[in-house]
Amino acid sequence: MGSGKTTVGKILSHVLGYSFCDSDTLIEQEVNGMSVAEIFKLHGESFFRKKETEVLQRLSSKKQLVVSTGGGAVVRDVNWDYMQKKGIVVWLDVPLEALAQRIAAVGTHSRPLLHYEDGDPYTKALKRLSYLLEQRGKNYAKANARVSLEGMYS
Numbered sequence: 001m002g003s004g005k006t007t008v009g010k011i012l013s014h015v016l017g018y019s020f021c022d023s024d025t026l027i028e029q030e031v032n033g034m035s036v037a038e039i040f041k042l043h044g045e046s047f048f049r050k051k052e053t054e055v056l057q058r059l060s061s062k063k064q065l066v067v068s069t070g071g072g073a074v075v076r077d078v079n080w081d082y083m084q085k086k087g088i089v090v091w092l093d094v095p096l097e098a099l100a101q102r103i104a105a106v107g108t109h110s111r112p113l114l115h116y117e118d119g120d121p122y123t124k125a126l127k128r129l130s131y132l133l134e135q136r137g138k139n140y141a142k143a144n145a146r147v148s149l150e151g152m153y154s
């Protein structure tokens with residue numbers, strides 16, 4: 001969340017002359033234009049994950065496409081089959097403090113997994129992102145390439 005997948009993905013697609021898509025946006029379109037936050041609230045996370053897998057499956061047959069996935073796409077093994085079928089998976093590994101700063105600047109409203117903690121947006125984001133990284137670190141490490149921004153935010 002907030003690592004720059006959408007921002008960097010759009011630039012990359014432009015440089016490569018590829019199309020770009022954001023899997024969260026496709027999910028929202030499929031669920032009658034509901035936002036990710038509304039989908040989580042109304043249908044729950046497992047419904048969202050099922051839709052995410054369906055979208056990644058559909059995208060897996062496409063060529064010349066840069067996909068910005070949601071940060072949780074790494075948790076389901078089957079998603080890796082789809083993401084790596086024709087694609088190269090790049091992990092944007094940004095220090096948690098920088099992620100929390102970026103998210104705090106725009107607020108946590110659109111990111112439902114950050115609604116659990118108490119405190120100001122920076123503290124909420126930092127706490128939850130630390131927990132998620134502990135849970136997901138091994139999954140992110142399966143990426144074909146890692147771009148680390150360590151040391152760029154001190």
Ligand SMILES: Nc1ncnc2c1ncn2[C@@H]1O[C@H](COP(=O)(O)OP(=O)(O)O)[C@@H](O)[C@H]1O
Pocket residue numbers: 001002003004005006007008068102103106
């Ligand atoms: N390299 C960067 N340096 C500073 N801010 C960035 C960078 N990349 C993205 N951002 C900012 O961080 C926020 C989240 O970026 P976004 O591309 O939406 O991330 P993601 O798609 O991974 O959630 C946005 O406000 C964006 O402008």
Ligand SMILES: O=C(O)C1=C[C@@H](OP(=O)(O)O)[C@@H](O)[C@H](O)C1
Pocket residue numbers: 001002005024036069070071072073110111112113
């Ligand atoms: O990390 C996650 O589990 C999620 C990240 C979000 O996407 P971004 O990484 O684009 O914020 C979005 O898919 C959803 O809120 C769940």
